[in-house]
Amino acid sequence: MPHNDLPHAEMVAKSEEVRQVLTPELYAYLISLIPTPDRYAALHTRFESSLTGYLKGIPEQVKECEEARVELNQAITVINGFSKAVSPIDPTVMNKFNVAPKPATTAAAAPLVAAEDFKIHFDKQGQPYSSVSKLAGAKGYEVWFCESDPSIESNWNFLTWSTNCQGIYLTGLNRTKTNYLRLRGKRGNSLGPWSNLVVLPSV
The missing domain is CATH 2.60.40.10 (Immunoglobulins)
Structure with a gap:
């Protein structure tokens, strides 16, 4: 059952579970998973730099480009996911990253x-x-x-x-x-x- 459908008493119990788990240490770890601007810039540069060699079929550059793409894609997924997660507080964040809202089911x-x-x-x-x-x-x-x-x-x-x-x-x-x-x-x-x-x- 979604948390917004829970009765008040169950909502308190659910919130207490989150309060117990959300320690300062876990919070710091969660924040560390979001790429910093410098980290994202480095991932982008690595992928962009290896693309020419990939297109030329240079074996070492092909492997480098594929690995760089995986890491860059992970970073994009995290950023897009975070922008969706905070949209109930600030829906304009999704627009900044050009993340399309989920279509109606x-x-x-x-x-x-x-x-x-x-x-x-x-x-x-x-x-x-x-x-x-x-x-x-x-x-x-x-x-x-x-x-x-x-x-x-x-x-x-x-x-x-x-x-x-x-x-x-x-x-x-x-x-x-x-x-x-x-x-x-x-x-x-x-x-x-x-x-x-x-x-x-x-x-």
């Missing part, structure tokens, strides 16, 4: 589908919450409820919205009545079909 544009495993669970305090498998392309999930005949569309009302597909708490229900619930995925103004119907018995 077909899943994001694909039609939303109906969930088939919408379920209700209870926490240790007996509070109901729901879950469903992540729906491809969905940016959020709507839960609706009904206290009477679920076959009549006008009986349904919006209950809650969540960007997470797990741990969606069902607060605000009248638990003295039987509640019928259903869920659908949402992406912008696009709404997916309804999930399977689940029943929350009265207490």
